[in-house]
Amino acid sequence: MRVINFNAGPAGLPLPALEQARDELLDFHGTGMSVMEHSHRGKDYEGVHDEAVALLTELLGIPDTHQVLFLTGGASQQFAQVPMNFLTPGASADYLMTGVWSEKALDEAKFYGSPRIAATTLQADKRYQRVPKQSELQLDPQAAYVHLTSNNTIFGSQWHTFPDVGRVPLVADMSSDFLWKPTDVSRFALIYAGAQKNLGPSGVTLILAAKDFIAKGRKDIPRYFRYSTHAENNSLYNTPPTLAIYLVRNVLQWVKGLGGLPALEQRNREKADTLYGAIDRNPGFYRAPVERESRSVMNVVFHLPTEELDAAFVAQAKAAGMVGLKGHRTAGGIRVSQYNAVSPQDVKTLTSFMDHFVKMHG
Known part of the structure; x- marks a missing residue:
């Protein structure tokens, strides 16, 4: 008997997505082997990969200006990879502080440039009880980007209206509320989300990024950590977490089936x-x-x-x-x-x- 799973992550997956994986585990579409045993260069896995991208594009209405990437390392890697790509020594980025995860993102950015706190709701007891109001934002119009955490798993707060940051690129960690409702992707230069809350199992991280923003990324960092590398290779630069992406595909099919x-x-x-x-x-x-x-x-x-x-x-x-x-x-x-x-x-x-x-x- 399955329990009711209220875990914060890795979280429960829709039963139909798991049942489909169970039924196909040993023999994927009559190929005589599991999807996790297929080459990521083969047509059988590529069909799953491309369907996951297509479903995300359909469900979210992702515009042609943006691209879907599947990476690894979770949101914690993205805390570092975003500034690694878009900050240079002496350059600044604005961080909106609403919880532990935004604190961690800020700390990683300090290795690459000079990030600044543009708003915070931290209290004297080291807790956060709300997100900032638009009037509380002290934004730098010259910032490389503005970073926010859309939902705060630890303290239980969430941005219900995303802030106006002017012409500065907006970057969002949506790990814990991605895909909970329709989202205007065009408002964001880059969205990242660890899959293990709403989207699938741990092991894969989703990136939705504007193509022109990706193109601005630094070229003096290792190839693997450049978003452009993965964008140019349809997230197949190296072997991706194929089973995790397969399960993401199953979850997206379930979402579409719900309406x-x-x-x-x-x-x-x-x-x-x-x-x-x-x-x-x-x-x-x-x-x-x-x-x-x-x-x-x-x-x-x-x-x-x-x-x-x-x-x-x-x-x-x-x-x-x-x-x-x-x-x-x-x-x-x-x-x-x-x-x-x-x-x-x-x-x-x-x-x-x-x-x-x-x-x-x-």
């Missing part, structure tokens, strides 16, 4: 309304620290009256078949990661448990 991103957004907002509703109707017991306008749809963070009750909540939920609810060690409390594969019924099961837990311990 695409508009249907997925409706599903995700329903889950968020259900869960935040359970928190808000018990304000004396469940406390959500994030300001309402910045509440994340993907990662819902809250606290119970004591750490002992937090622990009891996690343990009893696990006994009831729900896992992954312990908050990050930085933030404590409870964290519900309700990525795309989590169903509305899964969230309703959790909120029924929450109502019962209040009656027993409130």
Whole structure:
């Protein structure tokens, strides 16, 4: 029996995507071997690769100005690879600080240029409870780019309206909320996302980048770390993580089958309304620290009256078949990661448990 998986990542995958992988694991399309055993130069794997790109292009309406890349190394590699390509010594980039991952991205940029904090919502207790307002941004019109983290898995905040950064290229780490709703890709010079939240398994990282931005990348860095190298080779410069990309393809087929991103957004907002509703109707017991306008749809963070009750909540939920609810060690409390594969019924099961837990311990 499968559990209800609220893990922050690697997260649960849609059951149809897993069932398809199970059924094709030993014999992919009658070829007598698994997709992971195929050459990445062969037509059988290339069909999967190209279909994944085509599905992403269709679902997101990716314009011809942008290109899809599949890389490795996760978002952590992108923290370094973005400035490696687009910062030079003495040059500046603006970073909007909203959590731990934006802090890590800033730290990596310091190796290549002079990044600056253009906005931060860090509090005295080292926590973040919201994203910055447009009026709080102190942007440099000469910056090489502006970097933001669209969703904050640890503290549970999210950009619901992306900021206006003028003519400066906008770069976004969308690892934990990519593909949760329609997105205007044309607003971004580069989007990167580790797949292991909404898109697929760990091991592959998605890049959506403007072709003219890629062309501006530095040429005095190793070839493998140039975005242009992978763009020129359709992400097949070296052997890509073929099984992970195959599973991404399966997930994208599932998204299309649901009705695409508009249907997925409706599903995700329903889950968020259900869960935040359970928190808000018990304000004396469940406390959500994030300001309402910045509440994340993907990662819902809250606290119970004591750490002992937090622990009891996690343990009893696990006994009831729900896992992954312990908050990050930085933030404590409870964290519900309700990525795309989590169903509305899964969230309703959790909120029924929450109502019962209040009656027993409130």
